[in-house]
Amino acid sequence: MEGRQEEARPVGTILANERGDTCPKNSNGKMREKTLTMDTLNPQVKAVEYAVRGPIVTKAGDIERGLQQGQKHPFTEVIKANIGDSHAMGQKPITFLRQVVALCSFPELLNSPSFPEDAKQRARRILQGCGGQSLGSYSASQGVDCIRQDVAVYIEQRDKGVPADWDNIYLTTGASDGIVSILKMLVSGQGRSRSGVMIPIPQYPLYSAAISELEAVQINYYLDEDNCWALDINELHRAYQAAKEHCHPRVICIINPGNPTGQVQSRKCIEEVLHFAYEENLFVMSDEVYQDNVYSPDLQFHSFKKVLYEMGPEYFNTVELASFHSTSKGYSGECGFRGGYMEVLNLDLEVKAQLVKLLSVRLCPPVSGQAAMDVIVNPPLPHEPSYLQFHKEKSAVLGALAEKAQITEQTLNTVPGIKCNPVQGAMYAFPRIFIPPRAVEEATSLGMSPDMVYCLRLLEETGICLVPGSGFGQREGTYHFRMTILPTTEKLKVLLEKLRDFHIKFLKEYASLEEPKR
Template identity: 60%
Template sequence: MASNGPVKDKVLTLETLNPCVKVMEYAVRGPIVARAGAIEAELKQGANKPFKRVTKANIGDCHATGQKPITFIRQVLALVTYPDVLMKSPDFPEDAKKRAQRILGACRGNSIGSYTESPGLLAIRENIAKYIKERDGYPCEPIDIAMCTGASDGIKSILTLLLTGKPGTERAGIMIPVPQYPLYSAALAEYNAYPIHYYLNEDNHWGLDVAELKRALNEAKANCKPRAICVINPGNPTGQVLTKDNIQNIIKFAHENKLFILADEVYQHNVYAKGSQFFSFKKVLMEMGTPYNTMELASFMSASKGFMGECGYRGGYTEVINLDPEVKAMYNKSISAKLCPPVSGQAVMDVITNPPQKGEPSFEQFTKEKETVLAQLNEKAKLVTSLFNSIEGITCNEVQGAMYAFPRLHLPAKAVEAAKAAGQTPDSFYCFALLEETGICTVPGSGFGEKPGTYHFRITILPQVEELKEVLGHFKDFHLKFMAQYK
């Protein structure tokens, strides 16, 4: 086979490989997901298992779990793809055609096959700016928007600016939550930056505790140059929605310590709990006035989450405010070598930020589809929260937002010993057993980080309601059996 030459003469071996790549981890697609894939293949070949299919509750992949695409988004996308024929088709409503025409008019040669400006089409950035302005009640300029290939790409572009280019204790220190979506730890490992881990407070709805932020920062100062703080709101994997008060305190802390704020706000449409509300970091910072309203902030949004769940299009944007103009120019230069984000993903962001308006032919259907998805997510968030809190040996903060529950496992000492004997973390041991016995694929809490001695797992709330009920039933049976076995 072409892939397996003799190793001795290789340029790249585990010894010579970039050591930063070696230490990278990305648990959401880690070994448990590989095992889930292998089990799926076994099932296809007729293997006898105690379940009929694998439930991939490891990743926020909406359409994969049966959510239907929003019709209007796909209509606009089809129109910009093949306008010569479809613009004349009676199958498409006028408001979709109008949006498609506007996008095509902004594309060179009227084709989405052309490169756009590096930060994305100005016409689309105008809609994004309008959306942000309406959301927050503060001005937003298209020149502060840079579209990206999913939020991950935007986050990495900003992190790149913050690196010091120096080794050892001169490395850039970036504050990241524990638990956290592992893109952050993976990117910091790749860039040889120093992760300053701060623990979210599980006892207070996974909120941010300023005393804990101070502890983390002070302990890290000997090891790095602290540059920035990342906050994920609504939370991934933790499902919390930060209060305005909490955000204000974080902003004050960042100001005192001269930190650039990275606000990962990709779940801004996903808020379910009564009394919870999404406040953007920009809005709060603007409301706070001087000296906070001139702080450097990058906010990230994605086409992959919310009500649309268009993960495959890889759309997203970054809004950066209050950058030093010279730094802003360097940022623009740094993204120009990537040419441009996928234009179809840009078009998805256009529809999300410029949806059908009252009086337009698609308004009713669009609104109904959007609200149905969000209402179902709401129902599932409550279902999951209440189920986990009804089982012995599990506690779970309310899923206030985003798409995940992050329940805590109170495992018996025998289970912890059995895990150690198997060379696994206790939560990996648990999650692998869950997968083998029920086909439910989750991600062990250790992949996101957790307080020592605590064990969790992340499960998405995405399966369709009836399926989710069934999954939770199987989960409960497994859990009680597992607890009895190791009691």
């Protein structure tokens, strides 16, 4: 085919005549090559890793489909404990939240006597805030005004009166969206002046993925596993000083309660971090999506914002702090709605306009997710008709999680070669596992991380789907996995039992390999 000739002829006709299974060639007679190949793919995209939905999870899906099609495996079901997806693990939605979302979605239901008045009142208020009183309108880029106002009131109550300005509230598409937006703003410079982002290790891999995508510099600070994964201020100093040699550290990210590590940060530690950020001119990003998930009765959640306030105006009026919340975790577990918010303090006014502009390109967060967020920050009050049921449902979820946190920690610690810190909060255990040297060698020779091999075998032999610690980061030479505490208590016990048996068998297998002559 000659391009130039083509143009002279009526294109449609010719092409129809030329159909067939000939090799695709362009006008130069060459094969038409793919435009987008691994060689031409954006290298920043290539660099992204996201273990929570990585190869293990893909394999789990394959096995699940295989089981459905009658394939034989040494188990009858895959138990997914890889992702904090509460409803998928059987948790029921909070009735009140879903009533409000249904009323907003189909306002005819506002006339139905089967919906309680407080749910209707919430729905009417949200719809009043929407263009044309419809969930189908775009909201403002920062979100629906009245929902942002409700978020501000919630934060004030949570923080015992610390003032919250709804102008600082941005509704987001889950917390991830907010986190990536703020990081995107903060990345600049080249070479030694390139922005550095301090993140905990182990971390939730959204952070490392976003840092790769934005070509920022990842600065690891290690949490102290021997001290219940506490954040050690000296380690922050060490990491910062080391990083200063090759980049410009500009942000510190904290996840509290911790993911995947489950620790709840002490007030003193938060104050130290904020003081450090103040001294070193760092922007603080505080991921607080598990703020309702604290299980240890002697611990409590402290927001970075409240602590900053208590440190006095010279801190509260200067330190740039973005904190994040979400509909996906807590007691509601509404991941699918992709609701969330961030509160951003002390942002330069011109920069703020830039942030709003950036958000406006994506138009707005999903409005039904915004509605779900509204219910979480504005739940039924004691005098309202839905209060009792709401309270009962919320307590049941959080009570079960607390129980499962304890069962998980205790059972794992009975297994030789597994050591698990208390699951103080969030939804995960991140136990350290002993992997025998021969197994480490084997994995290394395959170019795989030892805990990846461990998790793959665990999946193949037991149907349990966990995420290897290497996906979150861990100290060199240590191995872990992350498991959620979300399966039902009954299923969790089965999981832990299978895991114990597997681990013991695994150790035994390699023990015999290590000492073949005994």
